[in-house]
Amino acid sequence: MKKSIWLILISLCWASVGFGLDSAEIRNLGEGPASHQLQDPAEAIARVPAFVTDSRVRELMFYPCTNCHATGMVEPNSNVRQLEEMHSEVQLQHGGGRFWCMTCHSEKDRNHLTSLKKQPISFDQPHLLCGQCHFARQKDFFRGAHGKRKGNWKGERHLTNCTECHNPHAPSIPARLPRAKPVARTGHVVVPTEEHYTEEVWEQKAEHHSKKNPLGH
Numbered sequence: 001m002k003k004s005i006w007l008i009l010i011s012l013c014w015a016s017v018g019f020g021l022d023s024a025e026i027r028n029l030g031e032g033p034a035s036h037q038l039q040d041p042a043e044a045i046a047r048v049p050a051f052v053t054d055s056r057v058r059e060l061m062f063y064p065c066t067n068c069h070a071t072g073m074v075e076p077n078s079n080v081r082q083l084e085e086m087h088s089e090v091q092l093q094h095g096g097g098r099f100w101c102m103t104c105h106s107e108k109d110r111n112h113l114t115s116l117k118k119q120p121i122s123f124d125q126p127h128l129l130c131g132q133c134h135f136a137r138q139k140d141f142f143r144g145a146h147g148k149r150k151g152n153w154k155g156e157r158h159l160t161n162c163t164e165c166h167n168p169h170a171p172s173i174p175a176r177l178p179r180a181k182p183v184a185r186t187g188h189v190v191v192p193t194e195e196h197y198t199e200e201v202w203e204q205k206a207e208h209h210s211k212k213n214p215l216g217h
Helices: 002-019 023-027 041-045 126-130 135-143 201-212
Strands: none
Touching (some): 041 126, 041 135, 126 135
16 A cells, blocks of 8 residues: 555656646657557558548648758758748647657658658648547547548548648637527518427426326336
8 A cells, every 4th residue: 555655656756847847848858769659650540441531732832842842942950949931820839849840740751741650641641640649539530420521421431631620730729609590581580489389308208207107106
């Protein structure tokens, strides 16, 4: 019992050290060993129902990246800094200060993203990149519990990709007010009456239960 208490106290001490670090200190810790990752990121989709997604590279203003990041034009700069020239619109609010551009973008192959094990990932497959950390959400995405399905519920599974809803540099979706209820069209006025009243499901069940059991048993 005493040994368990000591182990808990030691764990809390280590945790407090981590929480006490600011973003700059975290960046200076260097790269530690990555958690267990698949040798090929595409292995993640080998065991799930087949699906397709829309191409994302068509939506990217600066793709292909090698238009600028070609040898002799714009050399890659992996230093953590404020972007003041190109890509100055990017405000990185992802990873709590632990990420930088080269965490997800390949320094050598500019037209691809990169996994934690430095494997190339297509811009059309961000679910393979995001799933390295957000593995629970990735599993839900594969099975249809997270995200949105396009087209219909039968036939080919056409899914909405991660970056269609989430900004990869600031993925949290800001809160917003709900939409107002639809306005009745001109000449149409909805007047609720007893004749049009529909019982709720729980009211119907309660009534059925009382008729079936008049003594309340």
